[in-house]
Amino acid sequence: MKDAMKHWLVKSEPDVYSFDDLMKDSKRTTKWHGVRNFQARNLLREMKKGDAVLFYHSSCEPPHAAGIARVVREAYPDDSAWDPKSDYPDAASTPENPRWYMVDVQGEKALPAPVTLAEIRDNPKLAAMKLVQKGQRLSVQPVTAAEYAEVLRMAEKKAKS
DNA sequence: GCCAACGTTGGC
DNA sequence: GCCAACGTTGGC
Numbered sequence: 001m002k003d004a005m006k007h008w009l010v011k012s013e014p015d016v017y018s019f020d021d022l023m024k025d026s027k028r029t030t031k032w033h034g035v036r037n038f039q040a041r042n043l044l045r046e047m048k049k050g051d052a053v054l055f056y057h058s059s060c061e062p063p064h065a066a067g068i069a070r071v072v073r074e075a076y077p078d079d080s081a082w083d084p085k086s087d088y089p090d091a092a093s094t095p096e097n098p099r100w101y102m103v104d105v106q107g108e109k110a111l112p113a114p115v116t117l118a119e120i121r122d123n124p125k126l127a128a129m130k131l132v133q134k135g136q137r138l139s140v141q142p143v144t145a146a147e148y149a150e151v152l153r154m155a156e157k158k159a160k161s
Numbered sequence: 162g163c164c165a166a167c168g169t170t171g172g173c
Numbered sequence: 174g175c176c177a178a179c180g181t182t183g184g185c
Contacts, residue, residue, distance in 0.1 A: 135166045
């Protein structure tokens with residue numbers, strides 16, 4: 001039996017890399033590199049081709065879910081770790097013995113309206129989302145199918161209002 | 162700019 | 174293996 005598609009949320013600071021930046025790429029695809037946290041890395045490695053990803057903008061006003069993307073390449077070594085010019089060097093990771101991984105994600109479409117952190121927090125159906133739980137700072141988080149659908153529903157409802 | 166939360170490092 | 178120090182995240 002084929003595994004059910006999983007759902008994820010990834011955070012990015014729009015000043016650094018926004019959902020628009022992703023959509024402007026010629027293939028609408030980017031290497032999701034620079035993850036330097038073991039828990040987040042382990043989640044990255046669970047991502048499967050075709051999984052749906054909510055693209056969330058953090059450290060902006062207001063923080064919000066901006067768009068949806070899809071995993072198009074499963075985890076492979078993050079070469080920015082040993083690139084001295086990268087923003088995220090880590091000498092502990094080498095081509096022979098990589099510590100950090102990345103996936104490729106492809107932008108699918110912007111949400112019809114952004115769904116803010118405050119709106120997510122105000123929705124009781126989303127109370128279990130990692131995003132709204134205290135101290136949850138992981139840049140890669142699993143999301144249930146129901147939560148994912150609810151965020152999309154909120155975006156559509158908001159766009160119509 | 163502040164600071165709570167919490168992951169990581171390193172001395173012991 | 175403990176834990177203090179330190180760094181980072183990210184909302185506010």
